[in-house]
Amino acid sequence: MKRISSLLLVSLFSGAITLGAYKVFFEKENKSGIITLATPNQNRTVGLAAENIDFTAAAESAVHTVVHVKNVSVRTVYNPIMEYFYGSRGGQQQEQIGTGSGVIISEDGYIVTNNHVIKDATDLEVTLNNNKSYKAKLIGTDSKMDIALLKIDADEKLPYTTFADSDQVKVGEWVLAVGNPYNLTSTVTAGIVSAKARNFDTKGIQSFIQTDAAVNPGNSGGALVNTKGQLIGINTMISSPTGSYAGYSFAVPSNITRKIIEDIMEFGNVQRGILGVEGGELNSKVSKELGINDTEGFYINKVTKNSGAEKAGLQKGDVIKKLDNQSISSFAELSGYISTKRPNDKVKVTFIRDGELRTTNVSLIKNDVFTTEFKGLELENIDANDKKRFRIDYGVKIKDINNENLTPYYDQLKGNIILSVDNVKATDVETISTFLNKKDENRSANIRMIDKNGQIIQIII
DSSP, rough: OOOHHHHHHHHHHHHHHHHHHHHHHHHHEEESEEEEEEOSEEEEEEOOOOOOOOOHHHHHHHHEEEEEOOOOOEEEOOOOOHHHHHOOOOEEEEEEEEEEEEEETTTTTTEEEEEEHTTTTSEEEEOOTOEEEEEEEEEEEHHHHEEEEEOOOOOOOOHHHHHHHHOHHHHOOEEEEOOOOGGGGOOOEEEEEEEEEHHHHHHHHOOOOEOSSSSTTTTTTTTEEEEOOOOEEEEEEEESSSSSSSOOOOEEHHHHHHHHHHHHHHHHHHHEOOOOEEEOOOOOOOHHHHHSSSOOSSSEEEEOOOSSSHHHTTTTTEEHHHHHEEEOOOOOHHHHTTTTTTTTTTEEEEETTTTEEEEEEEEOEEEOOOOOTTTEEEEEOOHHHHHHHHHHHHHHEEEOOOGGGGGGGGGHHHTTTEEEEEEEEEOOHHHHHHHHTOTTTSEEEEEEEETTTTTTTEEEE
């Protein structure tokens, strides 16, 4: 019996030593709940549990703020065969119906959507997620940024979305795309932020949020929200060879959207400020041609006369690295950040000159006074009188002519409205100057314009 007891004690003692050694050498639990497995040659960290992301709360919040938008327009259809035999009858009026989505942004019925969803509408109808329908009034639009603001008079306080800071959105962050296509009530898809500040040379907004959340036609104008249900963007387009979703969708950032609708509500139009610089983004090839070391940032090729940039001392050859606390590595990032600002806002510009990092404060100027020059033609934006006189909604005016070869035609050209350059629509001076900066000055340009008599003419210079 004594021998058995001794054997039992030895067994227990041996087991305790073995367990203790295992705890010391193989299991080292830290405070975060991650277990480190120790081996003679390496330490390997293994997470026992991943964070469980619950989309249900965000979806429940967002679906009630997203609406269906129906656009009714009327167009005239002509039948050339009937006109040939019976003469012109003025065409036949046909009603067309388009659909999209929108997002409620206030309890009293303000709704934001895409401009292309409501374009040319003669009648607008909004259907809520509870199937109640209301006539909608168009408050204002910004075709350049593809944003429109609507208003409905509901008989109740409406659920509405709250805006998040889109500058703080991270690549890889989970997001939900919420739309109300074809009046099916709100639908939700999930994905991650694939990229920020995407530039598609759309001659308008240059700073999309890209996501892989599925978005299809009919979802335009819907909400892109974070996992808290806060609005980080307005879904506006997809990239697809077929017209259906193929893995890439894009949204107007919420900071830009909020600034546009605040401008429309306060001023009746969008107040755009510009920095007053022209140039382009850097990469290895461009930097090598310019003889500089930086491959990221915005290279200043020209500073606009009398602009905030000129008054602040920015010069040709400077490389902008930051605006306020926002890093700038591309034109899309610069354009996107400036789009959230207004004329007379001050922006802290961090830039490199002669290898030295410097900072200066720039007061933004109004976009209406922005001018550029190409081949001796000084261009400026058209005003409301020009638009009314020539019945156009875009174009840039020839303000002055400094080209000796064009001096004989000074009176015929000054004051004309340029509609396109090399088939690129002259939306405004900012847009056309961006295109011209990429064009070789030594190559000819095909310019289509309206002269002072309202005639369309075309010249090559």
